[in-house]
Amino acid sequence: MERIPILKIGDVLLVSIQIDLQDRDVLALQEDLSEQICDTGARGVVIDISAVDIVDSFIGRMFATIASTSRLFDATTVVVGMRPAVAITLVELGLTLGNVRTALNLEKGLAILRQIGGTRSDVLGRADDDQPVDR
Amino acid sequence: MTAAAAIELPIGADEDIVRIRQLVRTRAQEAKLSLVDQTKVVTAASELARNTLTYGGGGRVVIDMPTNGRRVGIRARFIDEGPGIPDLDLALTEGWTSGKGMGLGLSGSRRLVDEFTLDTEVGRGTTVTIVKWSR
Structure with a gap:
């Protein structure tokens, strides 16, 4: 089994999948990411799949799970770099990635996170003034 | 044209799925699929x-390259001696799942290939054969 590296850049965690994923790699990544989001307080997760040549339902479900889990930690997940052949296959397979955000490439993915980050800290700032939260 | 000889691979663990993906990819390239x-x-x-592994309790796959006139294809036969599928119509229903999956395995993969045959008998096992032809 190979551990997929998770890089931290500011408040974003970056994962670039460069191997042919075994199911247990997928599960390990899911767990590692939740832990890392929790430990670092990251606000965003970017998963780069530009080197991934197939996404089946198991891998697709991982994206959905990571997205839902990260939301519980107030972080947003963006999947970037999906190859056209992979996208066509996913649609025909019937796999909707649910509420997983996607972007064409890393740059656009980071831009989405910046946008969301800005809006959110405004909202948070106001909420904090009204009601202090236990931390 | 001499097609490559049939190759049989075991399906008994996670890493076998990756190995099967790689062999199918190689054969599909040899068949000049897009x-x-x-x-x-x-x-x-x-x-x-993954179905064979999860529901069939493991088994094997036989991969070969049939010809049909001028066309070459890739054929994969997934064979298990597991419990079989009691209600085939139900199993082929979009979104229906007996447990872990998303219910896309059978119905989804059927859409991705040109030919799909499923042979199953309760208590005897299941064989799923898929063919994809070059255009």
């Missing part, structure tokens, strides 16, 4: 191999 068609048949193979 990149999208390669991706579709590899994805279908991944789903079916």
Whole structure:
């Protein structure tokens, strides 16, 4: 089994999948990411799949799970770099990635996170003034 | 044209799914399938191999390259001696799942290939055969 590296850049965690994923790699990544989001307080997760040549339902479900889990930690997940052949296959397979955000490439993915980050800290700032939260 | 000899691979563990994906990819390239068609048949193979492992209790796959006039194809036969599928119509229903999956395995992979046959008997096992032809 190979551990997929998770890089931290500011408040974003970056994962670039460069191997042919075994199911247990997928599960390990899911767990590692939740832990890392929790430990670092990251606000965003970017998963780069530009080197991934197939996404089946198991891998697709991982994206959905990571997205839902990260939301519980107030972080947003963006999947970037999906190859056209992979996208066509996913649609025909019937796999909707649910509420997983996607972007064409890393740059656009980071831009989405910046946008969301800005809006959110405004909202948070106001909420904090009204009601202090236990931390 | 001499087609490559049939190759049989075991399906007994996670890493076998990756190995099957790789062999199907190689054969699909040899059959000169388009990149999208390669991706579709590899994805279908991944789903079916996982089905064999999860529901069939493991088994094997036989991969060969049939010809049909001028066309070459890739064929994969997933064979298990597991419990079989009691209600085939139900199992082929979009979104229906007996447990862990998303219910896309059978119905989804059927859409990704040109030919799909399913042979199952309760208590005897299941064989799923898929074929994808070059255009």
